[in-house]
Each structure stands twice: as C-alpha cells, then as structure tokens.
Amino acid sequence: MSNVVSVIDTSSNTVITTIPVGSFPFGVAANPSLARVYVANVFSDTVSVISTNSNTVTATVPVGDSPIAVAVGPTGARAYVTNTDSDTVSVIDTSSNTVIATIPVGDRPVCVAVHPTQARAYVTNGDSATVSVLSTNTNAVIATVPVGNRPSGVAVDGPRARAYVPLVGSEAVSVFNTDTNTVIGTVPAGDFPVFVAVDTTRARAYVTNFDADTLSVIDTDTTTVTATIPAGDGPGGVAVDPAGRRAYVTDENWDAVSVIDTDTNTITATIPVEDAPVGVALK
Structure with missing residues (x-):
C-alpha cells in the first residue's frame, strides 16, 4: 500500500501526479x-x-x-x-x-x-x-x-427510485425501492460482488465481482444482467463518466485501473497506478 492517490488524465489515460494521504x-x-x-x-x-x-x-x-x-x-x-x-x-x-x-x-x-x-x-x-x-x-x-448476506457497496438511481446493493455473501445484488424502503428484487452477480455504480441516463448499473474478475452490467429498467465483462484481476471500485460511455474499474491485483468502453463492453486501456488501488471517483 503506497498511501497515495493517483490522479488520472482521462483524455490520455495516464497518471499525471500522485498525492500523499493517510494510512491505507x-x-x-x-x-x-x-x-x-x-x-x-x-x-x-x-x-x-x-x-x-x-x-x-x-x-x-x-x-x-x-x-x-x-x-x-x-x-x-x-x-x-x-x-x-x-x-x-x-x-x-x-x-x-x-x-x-x-x-x-x-x-x-x-x-x-x-x-x-x-x-x-x-x-x-x-x-x-x-x-x-x-x-x-x-x-x-x-x-x-x-437486504441480505454481507451487503457491501450501494448506489442510488434517483429517477427510478431504486438502490442497488451488492451482497458479498450471496453472489447477488439486492434492489430496493427508495420510496417505500422495501426490497423489490435480487439480481444474480458474479463471485464476491463488492461495489456498484449507476448510470441513470443509460439505465445501467455496473457491479464489480472481485473473485470472478468481472463486471456485471444490469439493465435498471428490466432488472436483469445484460452482460458480464472481463475486468482485470481483483476488480473493486467502479465509476462511470457523466456521458455513460466509459467505466473505470480499479484492479487491486494488477495495480491498475481498467477503462471499459460501455458501448462495446471491452477494456480499451489499462492504466498502471500505485499498489492495490481500491476506490475511484470522477470529478
């Protein structure tokens, strides 16, 4: 663990600087x-x-x-x-x-x-x-x-009044209605699903499956998995750009961030970062 934050230029897919922060x-x-x-x-x-x-x-x-x-x-x-x-x-x-x-x-x-x-x-x-x-x-x-066994990440789809919760202990994602605070469905995911990001514009949720090395794509209108994408080694954090065209996934075992084209559901770039990256956010 390097105890730094890597800053990535998303136009060139390169690290432009690292910032020392706290421990882990x-x-x-x-x-x-x-x-x-x-x-x-x-x-x-x-x-x-x-x-x-x-x-x-x-x-x-x-x-x-x-x-x-x-x-x-x-x-x-x-x-x-x-x-x-x-x-x-x-x-x-x-x-x-x-x-x-x-x-x-x-x-x-x-x-x-x-x-x-x-x-x-x-x-x-x-x-x-x-x-x-x-x-x-x-x-x-x-x-x-x-919601179910060992909930981990959570993301909210405001327009559809839904929240998505990966369940590490169930290889599934729990979906609940944010107006009524009741679970309305469970969606199968990969092995050890940990984090999730929602693209409200394109009606998708992206779930990282850490042990399966994949990303599950959920259609948030139908609440079904529409694709399973290879996503490096130990995928954890995930973020989607505002246009919904790129997903960024941290790969803990690769010491990298994978860039996924959400139109083709393929990795288009792998960006080396510091040791064991976990979280990712876009500004």
Missing part, C-alpha cells in the same frame, strides 16, 4: 462544487481533503474508527463517512472541514450513497445484513432495510 486510503469521493476530493484513510482514522486545483491535501479531518467509504451530498455542503469499527457515520461540514454529527448505524458499516434529490443517505451494514436509511436533514436513522 480506501474510499474516495469528488465534490465538484468545491473542487475537492475526499479520501477515507482506514488506519489513520481521518479523511484527507484534496484540492483538485492544486492536487494537494488542504485539510485532514479526524473521524471515527476505521473510516472506509465517503460520499458527498448533491449540494456539496456535506460529506458522509462510514466508520467500520465505530458502527457510525461521520457527517462533515465541507465549508469548515469539521465533523458536525455522528450517527449510530448497524454493525460494521461499509459504504454510503446519497440520494441525488431527496434528503436521504443509505449505509450498508456488513454484519447486520441491512441498509440504514438516514435523514440528511436531521442526521438520524429513519428506516432499516433488510
């Missing part, structure tokens, strides 16, 4: 409205705040024990951090880079996603087999959704 950086989220990126440092119990203008760390925010994932709200005013060993979520005021609330959730929270239009955040609890639904107005849990 894992989750990463972009905040375009403030030209910042937030990195959860698991072993430092901190979040590094990076300026995307200068590519330097401008603040370090202490959070809970073993922060693993981070998500930014739609206005950019708040960032939400899952603290796996504290069973909490830290809420960061992005203007002051301070924690303004700590929310108890389920056992061993893993990932968090924020609804794009409603005042809700969704937290997967790996050892509780649930998703905690948070009110981002009151910073409190307002619902708990049973």
Whole structure:
C-alpha cells in the first residue's frame, strides 16, 4: 500500500501526479462544487481533503474508527463517512472541514450513497445484513432495510427510485425501492460482488465481482444482467463518466485501473497506478 492517490488524465489515460494521504486510503469521493476530493484513510482514522486545483491535501479531518467509504451530498455542503469499527457515520461540514454529527448505524458499516434529490443517505451494514436509511436533514436513522448476506457497496438511481446493493455473501445484488424502503428484487452477480455504480441516463448499473474478475452490467429498467465483462484481476471500485460511455474499474491485483468502453463492453486501456488501488471517483 503506497498511501497515495493517483490522479488520472482521462483524455490520455495516464497518471499525471500522485498525492500523499493517510494510512491505507480506501474510499474516495469528488465534490465538484468545491473542487475537492475526499479520501477515507482506514488506519489513520481521518479523511484527507484534496484540492483538485492544486492536487494537494488542504485539510485532514479526524473521524471515527476505521473510516472506509465517503460520499458527498448533491449540494456539496456535506460529506458522509462510514466508520467500520465505530458502527457510525461521520457527517462533515465541507465549508469548515469539521465533523458536525455522528450517527449510530448497524454493525460494521461499509459504504454510503446519497440520494441525488431527496434528503436521504443509505449505509450498508456488513454484519447486520441491512441498509440504514438516514435523514440528511436531521442526521438520524429513519428506516432499516433488510437486504441480505454481507451487503457491501450501494448506489442510488434517483429517477427510478431504486438502490442497488451488492451482497458479498450471496453472489447477488439486492434492489430496493427508495420510496417505500422495501426490497423489490435480487439480481444474480458474479463471485464476491463488492461495489456498484449507476448510470441513470443509460439505465445501467455496473457491479464489480472481485473473485470472478468481472463486471456485471444490469439493465435498471428490466432488472436483469445484460452482460458480464472481463475486468482485470481483483476488480473493486467502479465509476462511470457523466456521458455513460466509459467505466473505470480499479484492479487491486494488477495495480491498475481498467477503462471499459460501455458501448462495446471491452477494456480499451489499462492504466498502471500505485499498489492495490481500491476506490475511484470522477470529478
């Protein structure tokens, strides 16, 4: 583990710089409205705040024990951090880079996603087999959704009122209705599905299957798998560009990021990065 963030130029598919952060950086989220990126440092119990203008760390925010994932709200005013060993979520005021609330959730929270239009955040609890639904107005849990064995990643499709949760222990993805907070289906995935990204424009969800070395493509209108794409060695984090034409997947065992053409479902580039990359975000 190099304890750095690699910055990639997506037009040339090359690393243009690396930024030192805390110990064991894992989750990463972009905040375009403030030209910042937030990195959860698991072993430092901190979040590094990076300026995307200068590519330097401008603040370090202490959070809970073993922060693993981070998500930014739609206005950019708040960032939400899952603290796996504290069973909490830290809420960061992005203007002051301070924690303004700590929310108890389920056992061993893993990932968090924020609804794009409603005042809700969704937290997967790996050892509780649930998703905690948070009110981002009151910073409190307002619902708990049973989803299945060892939920990991989570992504929200706002226009379709759906959330997608890979289940590491079930080789499947749980789909629940974000209006009713009820599970409406389960979609088969590959071995050890971990993370997910949603392309709302093209009605797709992309799920990384770590042990299968593949990416499952789900049609979010029909809730069916339409393709399974080879995706390197140990695929983990996944992000889709705003146009939905490229998916970026971290390959932990390749020390690389795979670039996938979502029209042809093929890898078009492999970008070498530092040791064991996990999270990926686009700004």
